[in-house]
Amino acid sequence: MSQKKQDFLARSKEFWNPGKTQDWIDMGVDLVIDRREGYYLFDMDGQRLIDMHLNGGTYNLGHRHPELVEVLKAGTERFDMGNHHFPALARVALAEALRATAPGPDFKYTAYASGGGEAIDIALKTARHANQKRRIVSIHKAYHGHTGLAVKAGDHRFSKLFLSEDTNDEFIHVKFNDLTAMEDALRGRDVAAVIMETIPATYGFPMPEEGYLPAVKALCEKYGALYIADEVQTGLMRTGEMWACTRYGVEPDIMVTGKGISGGMYPIACVLITEACGGWLKEDGFGHMSTMGGAELGCVVAMKTLEIVQRPESRSMGQYIADFLRAGLDDICAAFPDFFIGIRQHGLVMGLMFNDPEGAKPVMKRLYENGVWAIFSTLDPSVLQFKPGLLLSQADAEETLRRMAIAVEQAREDVMGNRRRMV
């Protein structure tokens, strides 16, 4: 590590976040991201990393995608964030564009937030208003963000610290892929909504079993609850369709998108709402306000993102990348079957499973040393989140696999020592 970086990390601890700064150092990842371009990150000491984390899909189209940079620059000639009190050109235009892509014909409105957490809060408040019920059902180990309601819907990992966990029995957590538990939670007909990441990211992308999500939706209908799809990580063509829920045959009542929607160029998150759920927008349109929510520059960037991901090239590249990486990962899996024990995959959404409760951490570290950035799953550190970009080049995909094979072997030795491989 350069002296310059050491000095910087000291300042980071002093002025920004001492705990987080030190934790990364302790995990062997002394990364300070400086320059970034395409799917490359450059550490301030110059090391290049291929980004397979993408900040949860934020950089689905790559870092500083030239068309997004261009549209943002051009947008500043006319817009700024805008005034959230008034009808705004860019907000309405993006809402119209989103509606055209919505995962069902009943979608009508878009409400705006400045980030995913706030968007989840809007979604939950919308459901409570529409249903006039308070309870929210989410998945055990769920993650939906850190704002007031979103943090309660998630795992206690992030709420207890701030004494912000639910104490009124309004937020119920049920096991993923367990329909009996889901039905038990809904049976009382006092649930406003079930909120569901289509594939739970922070929990390591466990895949919904066949028929699970449609059955949850059916249970919602049976017991008068609404279905909120959290598509923050799974949307925007990452599973081969605009929104992953449609791949599973689910038509939600409310849908949330964030992160990748503006390509990491300008913060914005969006809540798509069906006509039936949008009552508050008529009853009291000032009910939720957000000065930065739906910033018009963000809307301009998001419209370009939507246009890019809908190009025929995007869909077919996503398929090629998913197929190619899977074939290569299968080979690596076959070479280290006692350590790299499985692959969860839906398109570009992938969870790599390792044979140790914290096995993804050494893999992350070794990948980092080998020039690839991918992160363990916070709520299941045996699984590495592996999230290739939608426009990843063939060369970078091949390069990633080469580095991956080396890193997995090294991590295996870290965890299992020199025990003979069972090949």
Added chain:
Amino acid sequence: MTAQQVEPLVDISNSDAARVGRAEMMLERARWAATVFERYDREATMAIVEAVAAKAHEHAAHFGEAVVAESGFGVAAHKKIKNELTAHPLVDFYRDQDFVNARVDEARKIVELPRPAGVIFALTPSTNPIATLHFKAILALMTRNAIVISPHPAVRESSVAAAHALCEAAVAAGAPEAVIQILEHPTIPMVEAFMHSPKTNLILATGGTPMVRAAYSSSNPAIGVGPGNAPVYVDATAEITKAARRIVDSKSFDNSVLCTNESVLITTQDIEKQLKIALKSAGAHICSDDEVERLRRFLFHPRGFNVGAIGRDASWIAGECGIRVPSSTRILVAPIGRIGVEEQLSREKLCPVLALHVAKSRDAAMTQARAVLRLTGAGHSAAIHCRDEAVIMRYSGMVEAYRVIVNAPCSQGAAGFATNLAPTFTIGTGYFGRSSIGENIGPQHLVHWTRIAHNSDKGEPFGEYHGLKREFRGPLAHAPADGVPGAGAAQSPRHAPQSPALDGASKDELRRLIAEELRDLLRK
């Protein structure tokens, strides 16, 4: 409705970023297709080639008519012939050549492995749009390359439809998805973005000189071909009746839009009369001095060739010039006294007007033929009708052309359809014509070979390569989509939204672009 139809508030479509962005997405998609295609063995490759040739043959007549309707020039029946020639006969010609497996040369102790170029960016012209598209696509497939086609704007719609049909046939036969792509809205800046992209491995440029020069200036490997202006010399030893008939047939074929058509007929005084009679009976009208002047004024405007005359038939042109001819007239012959910059009719004319120059002697005729190509069309084609091999040899050594067609129609002959030259719609004009390749372009130009070279010392064994097969893993399996009923198989792409109708301004722009390119094609 899709998001693309929502009017963008901030339009960046005219920025470099937008153009490069679009180009790189198509090219990288092509790279993926090429990467997977390289895993295919010869049998799988040829099955795809055959399927695409069958589709090309099947729609030959339809697109013959469609391009004539769209561009307003050429002869549909002749276009059908060209479209068919670039289907099965093209495949047949190369069927025995293997661009997939290793070649083993025991004597030299060298093994050669074909390595596809990868991603080919190909321009197709307005004059032979579908035939060239067939030709380049099939060549690319034979060699396991992916191709992105940029059609001429004047025949955009037909070209897009034809390319989609070929790609569908290829994919149905097992080819990687999007192995053939077409740029649906080509503009000059867009084409430049493709040419300059480091994601392009090879540019195949057929079209106007500016496009070809742009290809060579792009910093990417390019095969570009220059314009034609073929001299045809009828020697006193020729069978004059046959020669005249072949020349008229060739010059009237598809109203002379092939760059290989005869442009200036040169003969000697001793057979002038006889040749003119033979031309007339083959369907030519020999113009008077006054008619030649009318033709000259009609065909050549101060800024260059009259693009309105391209691919029109002889009686239409005669009508426009006020020349009375029978409706059966197939070509107009314009006698000219000299050849060179002073005589515009000695330039390329992509319409059935043939200049005729009578030289005093055989030597003078050859000098004049050489001058025709000095004016324009260097490296392209020339023809001779002659029974004396020594004369043929001397003529061929004089003219700066890389193909000299003997006793055959030049239009078809130079393109390999009435001779045993390789059938092509891309004529290499070589060093004379500022091109990298001097022969008819074929699949061999779309691969390079990795040469495995053993120690030449007799003591070092070469080893047994004949029994070895290259490893071909074939198509990639579809990755799972866990939890999705019937997962794995991805859905086919939704169709892109229809492009909006052209408004008046775009039409004007399109006309301007076409006119510019055609003028450049004929200028030089």
